[in-house]
Structures are given as C-alpha cells and as structure tokens.
Amino acid sequence: MSRFDCLVPLPGAGFGGRIRSCGPPGAAALVAAAEAEPEALPRALAEAGGVLLIPGMGAMAEDAALLLRLSRLFGPEVENYRETGMQPNMIHPEVPEIFVVSNIPPVHRAPPARPEPPLTAEGRLPVQFPHRRGWHTDQSYRRPPPDISLFLAVVPVPQGQGQTLFADGAAAYDALPEALRARVDGLDGLHVSSTAGRRREAVLEGAAPKPLAPHHRPQRQPLARLHPVTGRRALYLCEYGQMDWLDGPIAELEPGPHGEGALLLEALVTHLTQPRFVYVHEWTAGDLVVWDNRCTVHAATWFDAERLERVMWRTTVSGNPGAAYAGEAKSWVAA
Numbered sequence: 001m002s003r004f005d006c007l008v009p010l011p012g013a014g015f016g017g018r019i020r021s022c023g024p025p026g027a028a029a030l031v032a033a034a035e036a037e038p039e040a041l042p043r044a045l046a047e048a049g050g051v052l053l054i055p056g057m058g059a060m061a062e063d064a065a066l067l068l069r070l071s072r073l074f075g076p077e078v079e080n081y082r083e084t085g086m087q088p089n090m091i092h093p094e095v096p097e098i099f100v101v102s103n104i105p106p107v108h109r110a111p112p113a114r115p116e117p118p119l120t121a122e123g124r125l126p127v128q129f130p131h132r133r134g135w136h137t138d139q140s141y142r143r144p145p146p147d148i149s150l151f152l153a154v155v156p157v158p159q160g161q162g163q164t165l166f167a168d169g170a171a172a173y174d175a176l177p178e179a180l181r182a183r184v185d186g187l188d189g190l191h192v193s194s195t196a197g198r199r200r201e202a203v204l205e206g207a208a209p210k211p212l213a214p215h216h217r218p219q220r221q222p223l224a225r226l227h228p229v230t231g232r233r234a235l236y237l238c239e240y241g242q243m244d245w246l247d248g249p250i251a252e253l254e255p256g257p258h259g260e261g262a263l264l265l266e267a268l269v270t271h272l273t274q275p276r277f278v279y280v281h282e283w284t285a286g287d288l289v290v291w292d293n294r295c296t297v298h299a300a301t302w303f304d305a306e307r308l309e310r311v312m313w314r315t316t317v318s319g320n321p322g323a324a325y326a327g328e329a330k331s332w333v334a335a
C-alpha cells in the first residue's frame with residue numbers, strides 16, 4: 001500500500017493530479033515518506049500527465065534542504081545554479097540548487113505584461129496564445145533539455161493574479177489532425193535562450209544578430225517528443241521568447257517571423273494552449289507544483305508588482321531526456 005494517493009485530474013482541467021499523503025502532515029513527514037517509497041511521486045507525476053500539486057509544503061520555506069531532497073527523487077541530476085553560471089542574486093544563498101523567482105530584492109524580476117484585453121470576451125483569464133504570451137518549457141535551449149521542475153509558493157500573491165498556467169502537450173498532440181501529426185513527427189524546433197538576441201521582437205526590429213559562442217547556439221528539439229517514461233508523444237515547443245526567429249523557429253522550413261515555420265509554430269502553440277488543454281494554478285502559500293517539461297508547457301501571468309510581493313523557489317531536475325538524446329554531451333557547457 002502506498003503512503004500517497006493522487007486525485008486526478010486537477011480542478012477544471014483534463015490532466016494533472018493532487019497528492020495527498022496518508023501520513024502525518026507537513027513537509028518533513030512528506031519528504032521522509034517519499035524517500036521511503038522513492039518511485040511513488042515520480043509514478044504519480046507520469047500517471048497524472050505531467051503536473052502534480054503537493055499542497056501543505058510551507059515548512060520547506062524554513063528548511064530549504066527539504067525541497068532539494070524531494071527534487072532528488074525525480075531524477076539523477078538537480079541543477080546547481082552556481083555551477084551553471086546563473087546570476088548570483090537569483091540563487092538561494094544556502095541551497096544553490098534553488099532558483100528564486102521573485103519581484104523583490106535581491107532578485108527584482110518583474111512579472112510578465114498583462115494580456116490585452118485583460119480578460120477574454122467571456123470574462124475569463126486569457127490562456128490561449130497569442131492572447132496569452134509567454135508559453136514555454138524550461139531551458140529548451142539546452143540539449144539535452146531538463147526533465148522536471150519543482151516550484152514552491154513561498155510568498156504567493158492573492159488568487160486572481162500571478163497564476164501559473166500549464167498545457168498538456170500529450171493530449172494536444174493526440175488531438176492534432178492526422179496529416180498535421182505526421183508532418184510534426186518529422187520536424188525539429190530551433191530553441192535558443194531569450195538573451196541570445198534572436199527573439200521574435202528582436203528579429204522584427206532588425207537587430208543585428210550577436211555572434212554566439214558554441215555553447216549558446218540554437219539547439220534542435222523534436223516538435224513531437226517521445227516521453228521516456230510514458231511512451232507518449234507530446235508537442236514540445238515554446239513561442240516568441242525561446243525559439244530562434246532568425247534561422248527558425250522550425251528547422252528546414254522557411255525561417256523568420258513571416259515564414260512557413262512561423263505559421264506552423266504559431267498554429268501549433270494556438271492549438272496546444274486551447275482552454276481544454278490548460279490548467280490554471282491559483283497559488284496558496286506552501287503549494288508545491290511539480291511539472292514535467294518533456295510533455296507540458298507553462299506560462300507565468302501578470303500580477304500587481306507595484307503593490308504585491310511574490311517569492312517562488314524552483315529546482316530543475318534532469319538526466320532522463322529520452323533515447324533521442326542518448327550519450328550526448330551537454331550543449332550549454334563551454335568546451
């Protein structure tokens with residue numbers, strides 16, 4: 001008998017699950033129970049389609065090592081951001097495996113812009129591209145890309161803003177018309193960091209491309225990724241910020257913001273982010289959400305950063321990218 005059960009799907013969504021531990025409450029007890037049964041939470045994540053909510057983890061904010069211990073159950077490597085050259089102000093001072101997403105000092109990261117108009121015609125939170133912007137999967141500009149992210153609400157903003165949106169790439173792939181699915185199966189996206197000067201906006205402005213060191217160059221990733229645990233294919237793509245809009249966004253198709261590749265990518269992101277594939281997470285302090293970057297995409301939303309503080313901690317787990325990446329050296333490490 002497992003110490004955990006998982007309620008599926010998440011409210012209002014077609015995927016995702018909420019973990020309940022049958023043991024004593026609190027983060028320390030949950031982490032100990034998960035360590036005693038190390039397959040349980042990774043299995044629940046795979047069975048739930050790539051998003052797990054673990055509520056009640058507020059004590060992790062007082063004992064950051066608990067988040068690291070839980071992260072280690074999801075894969076062989078937890079990124080140490082000090083080793084990967086992340087700006088020091090964004091790294092947790094005691095646990096360098098924690099990346100701090102926050103609008104207050106010392107991080108000062110601003111939230112994304114509010115969608116325009118702020119609500120849909122039906123009065124709902126916009127989720128679908130291009131009304132909603134910022135959809136991505138973490139660090140897709142690396143080969144091999146990471147597997148899983150864990151995100152803890154240390155100081156969330158009140159519900160109704162600062163949500164995180166998730167879209168189910170496997171369900172969206174399965175729902176593609178057959179001819180489009182066959183086309184997507186043979187194509188690769190070209191992903192690059194948003195700091196490389198190859199964002200769609202930069203290319204439209206005619207910015208001169210920066211010379212890029214080999215370890216910063218765009219990386220090809222299959223548009224339909226085969227998941228190494230579930231065996232399902234999932235759409236794997238980002239939109240304006242994390243694709244290469246100069247030579248891509250899709251390898252071997254006409255490049256640039258007005259090319260055939262752009263048309264296909266935009267059609268796929270629009271398909272993938274339909275409300276029927278999306279889960280909107282409204283944060284409560286102590287919520288931990290685990291997502292699988294191999295089969296889901298996500299987006300942050302606007303909050304009133306003039307008035308509100310938001311502090312979230314993220315870890316990134318890698319090491320099981322699937323057979324397509326077997327034996328590859330890390331593209332992002334300077335030779």
Ligand SMILES: O=C(O)CCC(=O)C(=O)O
Nearest residue numbers: 101138163164300301314
């Ligand atoms: O702030 C958020 O809601 C999401 C941030 C995000 O995309 C990330 O940390 O990977």
Ligand SMILES: [Fe+2]
Nearest residue numbers: 136137138298
């Ligand atoms: Fe992200």
